Amino acid sequence: MGLTKTENFTQEQNALASVAKVIGHPARIAILEHIIKSQSCVCGSIVDEIGLAQSTISQHLAELKRVGLIQGTIEGTSVCYCVNVETWESFKNQFNTLFDSAIKGIECC
C-alpha cells in the first residue's frame, strides 16, 4: 500500500504529523539551524554548509516552506529565507501540549 490512511485521523492529528514529518529529516534540521544561526538569512550558502546537491537543498527548502516553517523573499538573483515566527509559536504550543500531557500521565508499567 504505502498510502497513509489520513481519513482515519483528525485534522489536528494529520496537521501535527505533517509538520513533525518535515522536521524529521536531518538535512532539514541542519537547514533550519543554519537559517537561525546566520541571522542574515543567507540562501545559497546552505548548499556550501551542507554537503548536498543544490537541487536537493532546494527541494528541502520547498518542504519547509510548504508547512510554513520558513518563508522566502526574492532579492535580486538570490532568495532570502528565514523562519516564520508565528508558525513556530503555533507548532511549539501543539507539541508541548502533547509532550506535557504525556509527562503528566501515570507511568504504569
Place this chain on the structure above:
Amino acid sequence: MGLTKTENFTQEQNALASVAKVIGHPARIAILEHIIKSQSCVCGSIVDEIGLAQSTISQHLAELKRVGLIQGTIEGTSVCYCVNVETWESFKNQFNTLFDSAIKGIECC
C-alpha cells in the same frame, strides 16, 4: 537514491530527526494520545480505537518503542503500553531548544 545521507549531519541532528520522523505519522500520534488518555495502559484496545489492522498497529508500536517514546510490559496474553516519561522530557527539551532559538531569531524578510 532514497537513502538519507546521515554521515553529513551531527549525531544530535540525526537523533532529533529520528524522533520527529516517528512522531510524523497521524496513526502514531493517535496511538500516543490514546495511551496517554486511557491511563490504564490498554493495549489491544488501540486496534479497536483506530481503524487499522492489528499487524499495522503492532508495527507502529514497535517504531514508538524503538525510539523510546513508549515501553511495553507483558501481562499475561496482552501487553501493557505506556509512555516513557524520561524520554519525553528529554525530547521536549530538545524540541524547545530548537523552537526557542528560532522564535528569538530576527525575522528579516
Place this chain on the structure above:
DNA sequence: GCTATTAATCGTAATATTGCGATATAACGA
C-alpha cells in the same frame, strides 16, 4: 493436552521519499 486469545513477525504490493544530474527560469552586470 487442546483451544481460544493476544501480539509479533513475515512476505507482499502500493506508494512515498531521497538525492542527483540536467535543464529551465530569472535577474543582474558588462
Place this chain on the structure above:
DNA sequence: TCGTTATATCGCAATATTACGATTAATAGC
C-alpha cells in the same frame, strides 16, 4: 544583448514506508 549567477523544476533510480493478510509464538483457561 549576452554571459553569469542563483534558484527552481523535471526525470529518474534507489531505497524507505505504509498497510494488509497469513502465519507464528506464547499464555490462559478448560
